[in-house]
Amino acid sequence: MVNQDTIIEIINNRLQMIKLLKAQPEPDLVEIDSVMWDILGDVLYLDEEHKKRINEIEAREVNTLEEEVEKRREIYELSRTHSEMILGLFNPEIEEEKQLLSLFEEMRYDAKFTEADYNLMRKQVSELKNRKEEIQELIQSAVPFEDMEKEFKESYAKFIKDNKIDSLNIDEINNAIISNAEIKKINERSRELLKTAKGIDKKEFSSLEKISDAEKRYEEALENEFLIKLRDLMSIEVNNYSELLQRTKKIEKLVLEREEAKYGSPLMNFGNTEQINENYYRSLFFMNDVRKVEHQVNLLPNIERLKNEISTISKRIEEVYGKFNSNKTIEEMIMGYKEVEPLPEKNSEYTGPVAQENQIVLANEKTNENNEILEESEKTGKRFSYKDRIKGKFYIVKAKAQGSFPVLKTIEEKTKNILDKIKNYSKRKSNYLKGKTKVILYKAKAKSKLISKISENKRKIIKNLGILAISGAIVGSTALAASNSQNKIEPVNEPGISMTIEQESNEKNDLIQLENDIDEVYEEIENYVPAIGDKIHVNDNVDLFRSSVGDNNNKKVKESDYFINRIAIVDKNSNKGKVLISSTNAGVSIDDLIRERKLKEGSFVAMAHLATGINGNFVEADSSKASQDDYGWVQVDENMLQNIKILESGLEMSEEKGISL
Amino acid sequence: MIISVNDVLTLDDDNKYVVVSKVLHNDINYYYIIELDETEEDITDNGLIVKDGNNDELEVVEDEKELEVVQEMLAKSFEINFGSSEE
Numbered sequence: 001m002v003n004q005d006t007i008i009e010i011i012n013n014r015l016q017m018i019k020l021l022k023a024q025p026e027p028d029l030v031e032i033d034s035v036m037w038d039i040l041g042d043v044l045y046l047d048e049e050h051k052k053r054i055n056e057i058e059a060r061e062v063n064t065l066e067e068e069v070e071k072r073r074e075i076y077e078l079s080r081t082h083s084e085m086i087l088g089l090f091n092p093e094i095e096e097e098k099q100l101l102s103l104f105e106e107m108r109y110d111a112k113f114t115e116a117d118y119n120l121m122r123k124q125v126s127e128l129k130n131r132k133e134e135i136q137e138l139i140q141s142a143v144p145f146e147d148m149e150k151e152f153k154e155s156y157a158k159f160i161k162d163n164k165i166d167s168l169n170i171d172e173i174n175n176a177i178i179s180n181a182e183i184k185k186i187n188e189r190s191r192e193l194l195k196t197a198k199g200i201d202k203k204e205f206s207s208l209e210k211i212s213d214a215e216k217r218y219e220e221a222l223e224n225e226f227l228i229k230l231r232d233l234m235s236i237e238v239n240n241y242s243e244l245l246q247r248t249k250k251i252e253k254l255v256l257e258r259e260e261a262k263y264g265s266p267l268m269n270f271g272n273t274e275q276i277n278e279n280y281y282r283s284l285f286f287m288n289d290v291r292k293v294e295h296q297v298n299l300l301p302n303i304e305r306l307k308n309e310i311s312t313i314s315k316r317i318e319e320v321y322g323k324f325n326s327n328k329t330i331e332e333m334i335m336g337y338k339e340v341e342p343l344p345e346k347n348s349e350y351t352g353p354v355a356q357e358n359q360i361v362l363a364n365e366k367t368n369e370n371n372e373i374l375e376e377s378e379k380t381g382k383r384f385s386y387k388d389r390i391k392g393k394f395y396i397v398k399a400k401a402q403g404s405f406p407v408l409k410t411i412e413e414k415t416k417n418i419l420d421k422i423k424n425y426s427k428r429k430s431n432y433l434k435g436k437t438k439v440i441l442y443k444a445k446a447k448s449k450l451i452s453k454i455s456e457n458k459r460k461i462i463k464n465l466g467i468l469a470i471s472g473a474i475v476g477s478t479a480l481a482a483s484n485s486q487n488k489i490e491p492v493n494e495p496g497i498s499m500t501i502e503q504e505s506n507e508k509n510d511l512i513q514l515e516n517d518i519d520e521v522y523e524e525i526e527n528y529v530p531a532i533g534d535k536i537h538v539n540d541n542v543d544l545f546r547s548s549v550g551d552n553n554n555k556k557v558k559e560s561d562y563f564i565n566r567i568a569i570v571d572k573n574s575n576k577g578k579v580l581i582s583s584t585n586a587g588v589s590i591d592d593l594i595r596e597r598k599l600k601e602g603s604f605v606a607m608a609h610l611a612t613g614i615n616g617n618f619v620e621a622d623s624s625k626a627s628q629d630d631y632g633w634v635q636v637d638e639n640m641l642q643n644i645k646i647l648e649s650g651l652e653m654s655e656e657k658g659i660s661l
Numbered sequence: 662m663i664i665s666v667n668d669v670l671t672l673d674d675d676n677k678y679v680v681v682s683k684v685l686h687n688d689i690n691y692y693y694i695i696e697l698d699e700t701e702e703d704i705t706d707n708g709l710i711v712k713d714g715n716n717d718e719l720e721v722v723e724d725e726k727e728l729e730v731v732q733e734m735l736a737k738s739f740e741i742n743f744g745s746s747e748e
Contacts, residue, residue, distance in 0.1 A: 123675055312717055316673055438709075440662060440717040442671035446679050449702045451667060454681055454695075455743050457704065461681060464708050465693055465736050 004046060011042045011089055018096050032096065039100055043086055047104075050082045065125045065317075072121050076114040083107035124317050127441060131306045131313075138303050143296060145241050152244070152289070156234040165231045168224050176221035183214035219262075226258045241297050248290045255279070255286045309442055316439065530608045530636055531589035533618050533650020534564045538610065538634070541643045545633040548579055548607045555632075557610070561647060562631060565621040566609035569593050573603065580604060584621040587650055590636060606636035618650070662717050664692060666742050669701070672719070677701055678709070682739040686731055689713055691722065693735045710735065 014035050021032050057075050062068045086104055090097040160166060191208050233251050238244045259279040446454075454461065530536075537560070544555040548568040567590055568582035581593045590606045610631040613619065621627040634640050664670065668680045678694035685691075689712050696707035710728060711719040722728055 127671075308717075437714050438711065438719045438721065439673040440664075440670050440719060441673055443662060443664070444669045444671075446667040446669050447702065450669070450679060450697070450704070453703045454679065458739075458743055458745070460706075461693075461695065461704075461708070461739065462736055464695075464706060465682075465710075465732055465739065 002045070004049065007042050007046050008085070008089070011039055014039050014042070015089070015097060019094075022096075036096060036100060040103065043089075043100075043104060046086065047082075047107075050078065053078060065121075065128065069118070069122050069125050072114070072118040076111070076118040079107075079111045079114040083111040121317075124313055127313050128310060128317075131310050131442075135303055135306050135310075138299055138306075141295065142299055145244065145296075148241070148293070148296065149238065149244060152248075160231050160234065163227055165227045168228055170225075170228055173221050173224045173228070176217055177225065180214045180218035180221065183212065184218045187212055187215060222261070223258075226254070230254060241293060245290070245293045245297055248286070248293050251286050252283075252290045255283045259283050305443075312439060313441055316441075529589045529591045530564050530567065530606075531587060531592075531650045532564055532567055532583060532620075533586040534646065535561060535613075535618065535648035535650075536564065537561050537645040537647055538640075539643045542634050542640050544631075545607070545635065548582065548609070548633050557632070557634060560612075562610035563613045563618040563629075564608045564650065565611035565619070565627060565630070566623075567593060567636075568607045568609070568633075569597065569599065570605045570607055571603070572605050582623070584623045586618070586620050607633050608636050608640075609633050664690070664713075666738075669697065670694065670719075679704065682735040682742065684731060684734040684738045686734060691731045691735060692719070693739065694719075 018032055018035050021027055021035065054075055057071055057078070060071060062071060083104075086107055087101065090101040092098045092101055187208060190205070194202070194205055194208055230251065233247065233254060236247050236250075238247050259277065259282075262279060263277045538557045540556045540559040542557040544557045548566075548570060566582065566584050567588065569580045569590070571578040571580050580599065581597050583593060590608070594604070594606075609621070610633070611619070611621065611627060611629040612631050614629050619627065619629060621630070664680055664683065666680050666683050670678050670680065672678060677697040679697060680692050680694050682693040683690060691710065691712045694709050694711060695704045696709075697703065698705050710722045710731060712722055712731075714720040722731065
């Protein structure tokens with residue numbers, strides 16, 4: 001095995017040699033070409049070595065999802081540095097190096113794929129980790145009912161003692177309330193009258209400005225009455241968490257009513273704690289008791305909910321990533337991420353969360369489906385369909401097929417490998433990013449700050465909701481922009497609403513851009529039918545014919561951009577090459593001619609005529625005479641389609657003009 | 662899973678959405694959900710009209726007629742929940 005640095009040095013030396021060859025008085029183009037092929041071989045060797053390293057990492061068995069994430073990180077790092085190293089070798093300003101560079105452009109995508117893989121996996125695992133930890137925290141926080149009740153009883157006993165409630169006499173309290181209530185009532189009415197009274201000496205009524213002793217006694221009696229009621233509630237015997245919750249809620253209600261009676265409203269209703277009343281902390285204390293019990297009562301449902309969420313995320317991971325190279329199931333891997341410890345000894349009586357195993361349902365069907373899809377991609381990868389030419393890959397394949405390059409097998413595998421990744425990625429895309437169905441991974445309650453923001457932006461929300469009905473379910477970013485421009489609906493620019501286009505993560509944008517690029521290439525190549533007016537780039541592997549009936553002088557098309565200005569369908573069975581139908585009308589496609597003549601498949605040969613265009617523009621040809629920019633005919637077959645790139649479509653012209661053969 | 666107004670949903674596009682409106686139409690629950698920003702304390706301009714799907718899935722409503730009907734209902738429901746937009 002040759003050292004990587006040595007290969008790099010060899011490549012650099014070869015590139016230097018090409019410069020010198022070009023600088024000769026009479027450059028030997030054959031030798032330059034030969035050196036370029038040598039460089040190709042060198043790069044492919046490096047790529048092969050890189051692939052081996054990737055395969056080694058991929059083959060590494062993992063026991064936890066964390067290890068799987070780490071594996072994907074290593075693959076990403078390796079792919080990134082590899083692509084940077086290879087692409088950094090060539091200077092796009094130099095023609096030969098630019099040509100070489102174009103052959104390896106897809107390495108950028110390779111690195112992007114691995115980055116996307118890593119990031120998506122990392123996020124999913126992080127979601128799982130959070131829930132596992134949340135479950136762990138919930139389990140750890142479980143308290144047996146008896147312990148909790150004991151704690152409450154101790155706390156209540158202390159409260160009763162501190163407030164000397166047992167020394168209070170209910171009869172005395174009732175008497176105090178009754179006897180002082182009348183005085184309080186009279187005083188309150190007198191204070192109201194004092195405000196509006198005229199012609200009196202207000203000093204005479206100065207005693208009304210102070211709270212009278214009777215009123216103080218009245219308030220004290222009310223407070224004592226409350227304390228006795230509180231003690232009675234505290235004394236209620238409970239036997240389980242459900243009864244305990246009821247008791248704490250009754251106490252909470254009583255203390256809040258008391259605070260409200262004394263101060264108009266419980267302080268927490270306003271959320272303003274700047275002027276705290278003396279009962280505030282007492283109310284808070286008993287409210288907190290309710291929360292403590294609620295937490296225990298909700299432990300099981302919450303754990304169950306988190307388990308369901310884990311199950312959902314696990315299914316997503318399986319769907320998106322297929323099976324891992326592990327002898328463990330995904331359930332075991334998830335459990336292995338952080339083992340759930342049994343409850344502490346003191347909680348052994350609590351039969352809640354620990355009594356149930358985490359149940360992670362495996363999506364076997366999906367996995368099988370993925371496997372089938374992978375097999376399909378392997379099948380299609382073996383033949384050189386149009387898809388094989390993505391990002392110029394075909395040029396290499398074609399060259400070695402002609403025998404001028406020795407490592408045919410290597411390139412085939414490489415091509416297939418990239419294709420599989422692209423196909424897998426497209427599969428993921430439909431499942432994951434752009435699906436019309438969205439899966440709920442987690443549900444929580446909105447915080448008050450968020451609810452306030454919604455209230456603040458009511459007008460905007462209603463307006464956007466209206467736009468939704470026009471633009472189709474999704475509002476925001478480009479959808480919003482499109483609907484605005486088409487329907488003249490101006491977005492309301494109010495403070496507090498953030499525009500999210502910029503906020504979307506680069507990673508997500510990159511992924512979407514990447515998948516759009518891939519889809520575009522797929523669609524373009526798969527559906528392409530030559531039509532008059534098409535602008536295409538043709539490389540020099542395509543035979544050039546002097547006429548539509550196939551006169552060929554072993555000439556090849558000179559690699560360049562061309563327009564299709566004529567098309568013809570020729571009878572395959574006629575020795576003389578009889579033209580069945582032809583057209584020069586812009587926008588007419590080969591399919592149009594075939595449909596017009598109702599021709600059977602296999603009975604004809606399709607021909608397209610290339611023109612150079614005039615001043616870079618398409619010029620419609622005259623059917624009766626030659627055109628100024630005529631170049632020559634090419635046969636529309638798989639070879640031709642595999643050696644072109646579609647630059648612009650002429651079909652739009654037919655839409656403007658209406659098809660006329 | 663029961664979804665209510667003011668629930669914050671984490672969907673599988675890795676974004677969080679708040680449910681601001683919910684209506685029942687032809688025995689199907691429809692929701693208007695708005696994506697949260699990075700702070701998760703404010704909303705963005707990105708909204709979706711979705712309806713209950715299988716299990717824990719939400720389907721994005723795309724049918725124009727369906728959208729037209731539920732949009733009005735969701736708007737009314739929103740105003741009931743958060744007050745009139747004219748306030």
